[in-house]
Amino acid sequence: MKILPLSVKNLARKPGRTxxxxxxxxxxxxxxxxxxxxxxxxxxxxRSLEARLGADIILVPSEAxxxxxxxxxxxxxxxGAFYMDASVAEKAxxxxxxxxxxxxxxxxxxxxxxxxxKIQVIGIDPSRDFTVQPWIARSLKNELGDMEVAVGxxxxxxxxxxxxxxxxxxxxxxxxxxxGTGLDTAVYCNMKTMDTLLAAAEAKGVSHRISSGDDxxxxxxxxxxxxxxxxxxxxxALTGKLRKxxxxxxxxxxxxxxxxxxxxxxxxxxxxxxxWVLAFVILLLAYTLIVRERSREFAVLRxxxxxxxxxxxxxxxxxxxxGLIGGIAGTGIAAVGVFSFSALIEGSLGLPYLIxxxxxxxxxxxxxxxxxxxxxxxTSAFAAWRLSRVNPGTALRDGA
Amino acid sequence: xxxxxDNISKTFxxxxxxxxxxxxxxxxxxxxxxxxxxxxxxxxxxxKTTLLNMLCGILQPTEGRVLMDRTDLYSLDDAALSxxxxxxxxxxxxxRSAVDTLTAEENILLPARLYGKDPPAExxxxxxxxxxxxxxxxxxxxxxxxxxxRRMAIIRAVIRDPDLLFADEPTGDLxxxxxxxxxxxxxxxxxxxxxxxxxxxxxxDAEKYADRVFRMDRGEVFPLA
Ligand SMILES: Nc1ncnc2c1ncn2[C@@H]1O[C@H](COP(=O)(O)OP(=O)(O)O)[C@@H](O)[C@H]1O
Ligand SMILES: [Mg+2]
Numbered sequence: 001m002k003i004l005p006l007s008v009k010n011l012a013r014k015p016g017r018t019x020x021x022x023x024x025x026x027x028x029x030x031x032x033x034x035x036x037x038x039x040x041x042x043x044x045x046x047r048s049l050e051a052r053l054g055a056d057i058i059l060v061p062s063e064a065x066x067x068x069x070x071x072x073x074x075x076x077x078x079x080g081a082f083y084m085d086a087s088v089a090e091k092a093x094x095x096x097x098x099x100x101x102x103x104x105x106x107x108x109x110x111x112x113x114x115x116x117x118k119i120q121v122i123g124i125d126p127s128r129d130f131t132v133q134p135w136i137a138r139s140l141k142n143e144l145g146d147m148e149v150a151v152g153x154x155x156x157x158x159x160x161x162x163x164x165x166x167x168x169x170x171x172x173x174x175x176x177x178x179x180g181t182g183l184d185t186a187v188y189c190n191m192k193t194m195d196t197l198l199a200a201a202e203a204k205g206v207s208h209r210i211s212s213g214d215d216x217x218x219x220x221x222x223x224x225x226x227x228x229x230x231x232x233x234x235x236x237a238l239t240g241k242l243r244k245x246x247x248x249x250x251x252x253x254x255x256x257x258x259x260x261x262x263x264x265x266x267x268x269x270x271x272x273x274x275x276w277v278l279a280f281v282i283l284l285l286a287y288t289l290i291v292r293e294r295s296r297e298f299a300v301l302r303x304x305x306x307x308x309x310x311x312x313x314x315x316x317x318x319x320x321x322x323g324l325i326g327g328i329a330g331t332g333i334a335a336v337g338v339f340s341f342s343a344l345i346e347g348s349l350g351l352p353y354l355i356x357x358x359x360x361x362x363x364x365x366x367x368x369x370x371x372x373x374x375x376x377x378x379t380s381a382f383a384a385w386r387l388s389r390v391n392p393g394t395a396l397r398d399g400a
Numbered sequence: 401x402x403x404x405x406d407n408i409s410k411t412f413x414x415x416x417x418x419x420x421x422x423x424x425x426x427x428x429x430x431x432x433x434x435x436x437x438x439x440x441x442x443x444x445x446x447x448k449t450t451l452l453n454m455l456c457g458i459l460q461p462t463e464g465r466v467l468m469d470r471t472d473l474y475s476l477d478d479a480a481l482s483x484x485x486x487x488x489x490x491x492x493x494x495x496r497s498a499v500d501t502l503t504a505e506e507n508i509l510l511p512a513r514l515y516g517k518d519p520p521a522e523x524x525x526x527x528x529x530x531x532x533x534x535x536x537x538x539x540x541x542x543x544x545x546x547x548x549x550r551r552m553a554i555i556r557a558v559i560r561d562p563d564l565l566f567a568d569e570p571t572g573d574l575x576x577x578x579x580x581x582x583x584x585x586x587x588x589x590x591x592x593x594x595x596x597x598x599x600x601x602x603x604x605d606a607e608k609y610a611d612r613v614f615r616m617d618r619g620e621v622f623p624l625a
Contacts, residue, residue: 013501296495
C-alpha cells in the first residue's frame with residue numbers, strides 16, 4: 001500500500017483530470033442504472049398485471065366501446081361510467097365453458113373531499129371475484145364489510161381514516177400494494193356499499209340508470225374459461241347469448257403489451273450495451289492519452305525504483321477511485337431522476353410500471369457501481385501496463 | 401559496492417548504409433570502485449547517457465553483463481531490480497525529472513516512501529539548506545527554475561544513501577557557485593562516505609574533483625590522464 005498515498009495526491013492535485021474522469025464514469029453509471037430500473041419496472045408491472053388479471057374474457061355493455069379504451073381499462077385500470085343489468089353475470093354462467101363470472105361496478109367519484117386525486121370506486125362481489133380479490137387479500141385479512149373500503153396505495157388515505165364519497169362516510173380498512181397502474185388510485189368496496197354509493201350519486205344527479213329499469217347494475221363481468229374449452233368459442237357463445245354486451249378477450253391485449261414491453265426492453269438493453277461499448281472505448285482512449293501525458297512521470301518513478309507492478313497499481317487505484325465516485329454519483333443522480341419522475345415516465349410509456357423493491361434496487365446500484373469501478377480500473381491498468389514496457393531511460397530522453 | 405561492466409555494448413536501429421544498426425556504445429569493460437569519483441566527458445551524441453543508463457540498471461545492454469558485487473543486475477526480475485535500484489543506486493538524470501504532483505520536499509522523500517521507509521526528513525532539510533533551496537520545500541515543480549529542479553533531483557538521488565551515484569550532466573543549468581557546491585558535495589560523498597560516484601559532464605572543472613577521467617567518442621571510451 002506504499003503507492004496508495006501517491007495515487008491520492010495525484011487525484012487531489014490534478015483536479016481537472018480527476019473531475020473529467022469522474023464525470024465520464026458518472027454518465028455511464030447514470031445510463032446503466034436508469035435504463036435498468038426502467039426496464040425492470042416495466043417487467044414487474046407486466047407481471048403484476050398478469051397475476052391480477054386471471055380473466056380470459058371481459059363483458060362490458062356495448063355502449064362502453066365509445067366510452068372507454070379497453071386497452072387502458074386493462075393496462076391502467078381506468079374505468080368508466082357504463083352499466084348493464086346485474087343478471088349478465090348469472091346468464092354468462094349458463095354458457096358452456098364459463099367457469100367463473102365476477103361482476104364489478106364502477107363509479108367515478110367527483111373530486112372526492114378526501115383526496116388530492118380523482119378516485120374511482122370499484123364494487124366487487126367478494127364471493128365471486130377472482131381477479132382483484134387475491135391481491136386485496138394480501139393486505140386485508142377479513143372480507144370487506146359494509147361501508148368499508150380498501151384503498152389503492154396512491155389514494156393517500158390511511159387505515160382507520162374515514163373518506164367521504166358522495167357524502168357517504170366509508171372506513172378505510174386496508175391499503176393495497178402498488179400495481180403500477182391506475183388501480184393504485186381506486187377504492188374497493190363490496191356490492192352492498194356500492195349500491196348505497198350509487199344511490200347517493202343519483203341524488204347528486206349522477207345517473208347510472210339503465211333503460212331496463214332494474215335497480216341492480218354492474219359495469220363489467222370478468223369471465224374465467226374452464227380448462228379444455230376454447231376461449232374463442234366461449235367468446236362467440238357469450239356474444240351470441242347476451243344482447244347489448246361486448247365480449248373482449250384479454251389475451252390479445254396482454255400479448256400486445258408483452259410485445260411492446262419486449263420492444264422497449266430490447267431498445268433499452270441495446271442502448272445500455274452501446275453506451276458501455278462506447279464508454280469502454282472512450283475510457284481506454286482517455287486513459288491512454290492520460291498515461292502518455294504522464295510517461296515522463298512514470299519514467300521518473302521507475303528511475304527511483306518503482307516496479308512496473310507498482311505503476312500498474314498506482315494507475316489502478318486512481319482510476320478505481322474515479323470509477324467509484326463516478327459510479328456512486330451517476331447512480332445517485334439516476335435514482336433521483338427515475339424515482340422523482342416515475343409518474344411522468346409511467347404516464348408517457350402508457351404501460352404498467354412498478355418500481356422494484358428496495359433490495360433489488362440496492363443490488364442494481366451496487367452492480368452498477370462495481371461495473372464502473374471495474375471498467376475504469378481495467379482500462380487504465382491496461383494503458384499503464386502498455387506504457388510501463390517503455391524504457392524509462394528512453395522516456396526521459398525526450399525533451400529537455 | 402563494486403560495479404563491474406563486463407564487455408557491455410548497446411546497438412540501436414539506424415540505417416547506416418552498411419548495416420541497419422549502429423553501436424551507441426561499443427563493447428567495453430570497466431570497474432567503478434567505492435570511494436572514487438569517475439568522470440566521463442565527451443561530445444554530445446557520443447553515447448555517454450546510453451552508457452550511464454546501462455550501468456545504473458535502467459537500460460539492458462545488447463550484450464554483456466553489469467555486475468554489482470557479483471549480482472548480475474539484468475538477470476533480476478523487474479520487482480527485484482527495481483528494489484535494488486531504489487536501495488543501492490541513485491540517479492540524477494540529464495532531463496527534467498520532477499514528479500509534478502509532488503512538492504519539492506515530497507519529490508525528495510519519494511524514493512524512501514515508495515517502499516514505505518521512514519522519510520529521512522532531517523537529512524533532506526540539511527541538504528536543502530546546503531543547496532539553498534530549503535525555502536522551496538513546499539513549492540511545486542512547475543514554479544521552480546531549472547537550477548532549483550536540478551538541485552532537488554540531486555538531493556533526491558542521495559536521500560536513500562545509495563552505494564552508487566550516477567549523475568548525467570548535473571551542473572548543466574547551474575551557476576558557478578552552485579556548480580562548485582554540487583561537485584564538491586559529490587566528491588565528499590565518495591571520499592567521506594566511501595560511495596562510488598559516476599559523473600557525466602561537459603564541465604572542464606569537473607576533472608578537478610575526479611579520481612579517474614574517461615573520454616567518450618562515437619561509442620568508444622578512452623581513459624584520460
Ligand atoms: N533509444 C534510442 N534509439 C535510437 N538511438 C538512440 C537511442 N538513444 C540514444 N540513441 C543514439 O545514440 C547516440 C548516443 O546518445 P546518447 O547516449 O544520448 O549521447 P550523449 O549522452 O553522449 O549525448 C546518439 O546518436 C543517439 O541519437
Ligand atoms: Mg546525454
